[in-house]
Amino acid sequence: MEPLELFTRREILTVSELVGRLKRLTEQSFDFVWVEGEVSGLRQPASGHIYFALKDQGALLRAVLFKHQAALLRFRLEEGQQVLCQGRLSVYQARGEVQLVADSIEPRGAGALALAFEQLRRRLEAEGLFDPARKRPLPELPTRVAVVTSPSGAAIRDFLHVLHRRFARVAVAVYPVKVQGEQAPGEMIQALQDLAAWGWPQVIVLTRGGGSPEDLWAFNDEGLARAIAACPIPVVSAVGHEIDVSISDLVADLRAPTPSAAAELLVKEGAELLRRIQAVAARLLRAGRRLLSDRRRDLRALARGLGDPRRILADQRLRVDDLLSRGMHALQAGLHGRARETWRLRGALWASRPDRRLAIIQARQRDLAFRLAAAGQGAVQTPRARWQALAGRLQALSPLAVLGRGFALVQDEQGRVLRRAQETAPGRRVKVRLAQGRLGARVEEVEP
Structure with missing residues (x-):
């Protein structure tokens, strides 16, 4: 008979073993969950991962959205947002915390696209990108237009049909790009940069036909909006139908509700242009006639004020002759005066005889040299005699002499x-x- 064990055998686990079992149990039991809550403690470090917590009135759950999933978000997470997260539960072993590893996040209430649109709209509006004062005016009658769109879509056909029907003398360059999908924003940004570097277009039209909000979402890209604002060439945005409003429409220098409307806004009809040209020509003709009449009237008034030009010319000739005569007399008198002064100076120079003056100066120099030598000799001998007398007296009084x-x-x-x-x-x-x-x-x- 086996002995009865009064106590069960103890299983001792380390902390790592216990947390590891909890992690495996949690991941097996909650591998796909939907969790609703308020975003709290939101932060996104340089790694690109988004860390936050979901909370309600009774609890708080840590959550993480890794970088590759965060890039797929249609909107920007904000503190205090009510969201619905789909993902799996896990345990972060380093701290022993249960956390939700989110795969997708949806806003509660407004849809993700609508929320993302509104967030971007508010941010760009605060930066002044929608300010009408920033937008550039379009040329009155552009003759070189670049169209950024899909070459196979209906938008380019509608645009060209209306444009050439209204005014045939417009050169059009089509830059083919994708207008929906993940690659569409990058291609449209590159198109704007290439056309700006080329410098040929006077206007750039960014357009596509209608579609669902998802189809038109490429025109709500933040990078595309900033490229439109930075483009030195005026940009017209014509996306979808009249009810469709995109971020590109708000940033562009002109928004057209449809591709056809963009063509109508760019150029006027030929007949209307002709009427405007004729009206301008008529106004120019009337203004020219009025100006010519005013100039003729002014000329007649000036002629009356000037008098007979021949008489004026004769008076001026007499005045010139008088001035010439007076000038010649003054010149002759001045020459005679200068001649007399010259002869006087020559006589004074002859009388001064420089050779005599030089002899006198040399004699005075010799006398001064003799007097200077005599004075120098006396100045030396007198102090010497005084010094000798003083030395004799000093010698007589010296104790050594005694x-x-x-x-x-x-x-x-x-x-x-x-x-x-x-x-x-x-x-x-x-x-x-x-x-x-x-x-x-x-x-x-x-x-x-």
């Missing part, structure tokens, strides 16, 4: 000069300075 006459200078050991015998005592040493040399001596006797 010593030279047989006297001596006696000093004690501290160098003090002894003037009386009482200033020393027998046995002390003294120093005796003679005219030449010194003596060291000892006092033997002192006589006061």
Whole structure:
């Protein structure tokens, strides 16, 4: 008989093992779920992934939308949005958190396309891209038009039919692009850049026929809107039917409800143009006649004010002759005066005799040189005699001179000069300075 085990065997798990089992159980049980909630804690780092949380009144669930799925969103996630997320539950093992790995997100209420359109519209409007003051005027009668559209669609046929019916002398260049699908915005942006670099078109028409909102969505691309705003050539947007409004329509310099309407807005009918030309010609003719009449009237008034030109010319000739005569007399008088002044200066120059003046100057120079030498010699000898006299007096008063006459200078050991015998005592040493040399001596006797 087997022994009875009172306690069950314990299974001890590590944290990683427990969280791993929870992860596998969660992913198997909730591999496809729809979750509704409010977006909270939204952030999108440089990796491109979108991290957020879904919350309601009772709970909060972490969620992530990876980069490749985020690129497919039709709208921009915003804080506080009510959304419906489809995905699978998982457990983030590093923190042991349950999170929703979203595959798709839909806004609650308005559709995703409508919400994306409204978000982009508000953002571009805030930047001023819809401002009428920014938009460029179209030429009155363009003769070179570029059309960016699908070459096989009905839009280009309708546009060309109406354009050439109204005015045949318009050159049209068609730039073929895709007008729906993921590649359509990039191709249309490239078309605008190429046409701007070419510089040939006076107007660019961006057009396509009608379709569903999904079919027309390429014309709501943000990059395309900015390319239209940056294009130096005026752009006409004619997308879909009259009820279809796209971001391209709002940014373009002119919005046409249909491709046919775009052609009608670009050019006037031939008959209407002819009437306008005739009206302008008639106004020019009337203005020219009125201007000519006014100029003739002004000319007659000027002629009356001027008088007879022949008489005026004769008076001017007499005045010129008088001025010439007075000028000649003044010139002759001036020449005579200059001649007299010249002869006077020549006489003064002859009288001054430069050679005589040079001799006088040389004599004065020699005299000054002699006086300067004499003064210099006296100035040197006088200070020298004074210096010699002072030196003799200084020599007579010098103690050394007294010593030279047989006297001596006696000093004690501290160098003090002894003037009386009482200033020393027998046995002390003294120093005796003679005219030449010194003596060291000892006092033997002192006589006061």
